[in-house]
C-alpha cells in the first residue's frame with residue numbers, strides 16, 4: 135500500500151544518512167520529493183535520478199537551511215516547481231561535539247544555527263502555503279539526546295531539546311488550521327554522522343540498547359512516513375522515540 139500518493143514533501147539534508155533514507159522511503163510510497171543538501175552536489179544529483187526511478191517527480195536544491203533568506207527562496211522555488219508542499223521534514227543537522235570547557239562560541243553557534251534556527255527558518259517559510267491549503271504535516275528531527283542530555287554534546291542536545299519545544303508550540307498555534315507538527319527522536323542510528331565514532335564506543339552502545347542493535351535510516355524513515363501520511367491525521371505535538379528502547 136502506498137501511503138503518500140499525491141503528496142509533495144520537502145526534506146532538508148537528504149544527500150546522505152537519515153534524510154536520504156526518508157527521501158527513498160517517501161518515493162517508494164508515491165510522494166513527489168523536493169530535497170536539499172549543503173555541499174554534496176554530486177550525491178544530490180545521483181539521488182534525484184534514484185528517486186525518479188520510482189516514477190515520481192524529484193528535485194534537489196543546494197540550500198543552507200541555517201540561512202533565513204535562503205529558506206524563503208527555497209520554499210518559493212519548490213512551490214513554483216511542484217505547485218504545493220504537503221509535508222516538511224526538517225532533517226538537516228550537524229554535530230560539533232566537545233566538552234563545555236573546550237567549546238568555542240563558534241561551535242555553539244554553528245550547531246544552533248544548523249539544527250534549531252533551520253527549523254524556524256523552514257517552518258516559517260512553509261507556513262504561508264500550508265495555511266492557504268489548510269493542511270500540512272511538519273516533522274522535525276530531534277534526538278533522544280535532546281530529552282536526556284549527553285556529556286560532550288551540550289550544544290547539540292540544547293538544539294535538539296529546542297526543537298521539541300518549538301514543535302509543540304507550532305502544534306498549538308496551527309492545529310486549528312489542520313497543520314500538524316511532530317518530532318522524531320532517533321536514538322543511535324548508524325550513518326556517516328556516527329561512523330566517525332570509536333568502534334569500541336559503538337559496540338558498547340549497541341549492547342546497551344534493549345533491541346541490541348543500532349537503528350537504520352529505514353527505521354527512522356518508517357516513522358516519518360507514518361507522520362507524513364493520513365494514518366496520523368489525529369496526531370500532533372508529539373515526539374516519537376525511534377531508539378530501540380534506549381530511553382525506556
Ligand code: NAP
Pocket residue numbers: 146147148149150151152153170171172173174175197198199200225226227228248275276277278319320321322323324325326327328
Ligand atoms: P548526516 O549523515 O551527517 O547527514 C546530514 C545531512 O544534512 C546531509 O545531507 C547534509 O548535507 C545536510 N546538512 C547539514 N547541514 C546543512 C545545512 N545547513 N543546510 C542544508 N543541509 C544541511 O546526518 P544523519 O546522521 O543522517 O542525521 C540526520 C538528522 O538526524 C540530523 O538532524 C541529526 O541530528 C539527527 N539524528 C541523527 C542521529 C544518528 O544517530 N545518526 C540520532 C539522532 C538524531 P551535505 O551532505 O551537503 O553536507
